[in-house]
Amino acid sequence: MTSVDTQLGRRPGFTDGILPAACPSRTVLDHVTSKWGVLVLLALSDGTHRWGELRRVVQGISEKMLAQTLRTLEEDGLVVRVAHPEIPPRVEYSLSDRGRDLNEHLMPLMAWIDHNASEMLGRA
Amino acid sequence: MTSVDTQLGRRPGFTDGILPAACPSRTVLDHVTSKWGVLVLLALSDGTHRWGELRRVVQGISEKMLAQTLRTLEEDGLVVRVAHPEIPPRVEYSLSDRGRDLNEHLMPLMAWIDHNASEMLGRA
DNA sequence: CCGCATCCGTCACGATACTG
């Protein structure tokens, strides 16, 4: 291992770095940035929402991906799922405490992207 | 469109929201969160690095994906590529001003993920 | 040797149809 590797591997503010393949951060990062994870988390940032609402609001997401994304986010403890035993069925999704905590770091990033996007794509 | 849709579509701090499918933010978001985008940006956060360094440091990335990721990030104006006409060839990558600006929003997020990852995966 | 393009197998994604 060269000096530049150790330099890159460890970084101030991180425990072990995120670049090594084996660290758990990779898994969580893959879940959160899983093409729809960020958008679903953002959609839930203002409170509880039903399946159909999320389906319509996160435009372009397929039912399969919405189900899969919600399930992994729930397994990671970021999203809370509450099923009401009614007819017709009603299922509500909301952020957990940890999910809200994550969102507070996610929102400024999304605001930056939203603010810079058009300017970035203008030049190709 | 119901009231919840408009409520979700617009959000304080965002121009048009990111959830609509047609907005440019989606494209940029897909580039940045493109499975390797975040890791490459993070790897460049401490300065200029060569191709081979990035290849070794971002563990698990294939040469094809590294090339593709670097090219899209360069097209978006986040990464600067400098090729030195030497034998053996030497190509150096670094963050642009905008890339550094983005990274300042990315780093706290990654630090949060790195800090919470192990605890999140502990409970399945 | 290093940076990168190309070919090809595999797998995740998306559209549709169907169930409780």
Place this chain on the structure above:
DNA sequence: CAGTATCGTGACGGATGCGG
């Protein structure tokens, strides 16, 4: 309404090749 099952397609990753 809230999902699950099935299937075709496109993106991804590995191996290979080539120019410098």
